[in-house]
Amino acid sequence: MPAYQQIRYDLTDRVATITLDRPAARNGYTLRMAQELLDAFAHADADEEVRVVVLTGSGRDFCVGADLSGGGFEVDGVGEEDLPSLELEPAGSVTARMFAMNKPVIAALNGASVGAGATVPLGADFRLAAHDSRFGFPFTRRGIVPEGGSSWFLPRLVGLSTALDWTLTGRVFGAEEALRSGLLHGVHEPDGLIDAAYALAHEIADRTAPVAVAITRQMIYRLSSLDSPDRAHQLETQLVRLLTLSPDAVEGVTSFLERRPPKFPGRIDDGLPDFLPWAGDQ
Template identity: 60%
Template sequence: MADYAEITYAVDERVATITLNRPEARNGYTIRMSDELGAAMDRADRDEDVRVVVLTGEGKDFCVGADLSQGGFDFDPARGPDPEWQEPAGRCAKRVYTMNKPVIAALRGAAVGGGITITLPCDYRLASTDSKFGFVFTRRGIYPEGASAWFLPRLVGMGTALDWMISGRVFTADEALEKGLVHSVHEPDEVLNKAYELAREIIATTSPVSVAVTRQLLYRMASAETPFPVHALDSKLIGGLGTSPDAIEGVMSFLQKRPPEFGMRVDKDLPPYLPWLSE
């Protein structure tokens, strides 16, 4: 899917920018957009020239949620879906979750329903002063999607997740910042620039393999029943640092007071015993 109809994809200075591109519909979420987002995330994740992904929207809104005028399903509602069918927001959210590259969401205007749930697996969410958020499902007589009932409590705590999801109310960027949903708030015209600044810092200062492992460690192991399996995996990782070129470079660059030049690659240098590699 090199050509896209409802998103755009561009790479510059090792940053892939994926942009929702239906501004005439306030970037209303569709089946096609879902599948194109998944394909673009996959494309960025497999490209070793890409270090960071920035996810944003064209126009004044990030995404107002599902475009209800488009029907919302890729099956016959009278017959119901096949057992393997997956709802569209979750298709994108799961692909973001499995990324080896960090993903920064640059949000302005409305990010509501699927327009916010697809960003929950992102590593950073940067908002604008005009941002509005809402998990509005109960006000539409529908249910939370995008695996948001799993992601949201881990970001903001169960109490806040219950409030936002049960009430379905729309809330401001200030409340989102206070509760930990977003990392920072900026003027609307500055949000994307701030996302690129953050991306450039990550690229200049971190090891791509270390970032990939750390990102997945946090997601995959944070819900372990005890710390013991996490420590067992930590021990394997730390035990291999003596032969890790990036670890050696990280120490030497620190001692020599110079920027690091990490050479390991995500596509071939991830530790082979990571339990999630089979996915």
């Protein structure tokens, strides 16, 4: 892994933590930060020791959006040679990689999550926040449009009406509104936020099969928007026929009957069926 300058990467007990780490700048989003995030998510996805990723921010805020200290938006450029290049705009490059993950991602959002700080977490599977958190998609107030794939993610999470409200007005809103609208999965006391994120991470890491989680995650994202359930039925039938005969299924049943924690032997690197429609998309 390269030496990160604007994020931190830690791995403990099968949970990787990626932390935005520019607290003096309130974790203002930069091209380099996007490149480092892209690299960190790719590393976590390829590491069989990682079951879940927690994304959070250091200091009082998760991220206040693009770093405007240079007087404008920095969205183009070759970036740093020691890091992956960005094929899309900086926030979208990261959410696209998050979408392709085989590992679940939990965003723990403290303080302000505005601009890229609001759009990047849309690529996570779970979003938890502190009671005093604030959110905003202020792009129209800056003369630009929402990024990070938010025109696809946000309406699916909160509905068309709320997505239009938040993006057209660009207003800032609180954690309770975000929770009511479905943006958040839970709201916690500030000093309990990261513990709640890790508790959820271990609910997955300690009790579920990595191959089954990887496939299920992509099934939900990719099949739920189809205009009929026919393709879902076909793929589920293929997978059920295959996976019910797998060592993971044997361990799942045996551990349940023996009332003990499971120890699933399956690995993502060689355990994903080659007929998955999204194979090779990463």
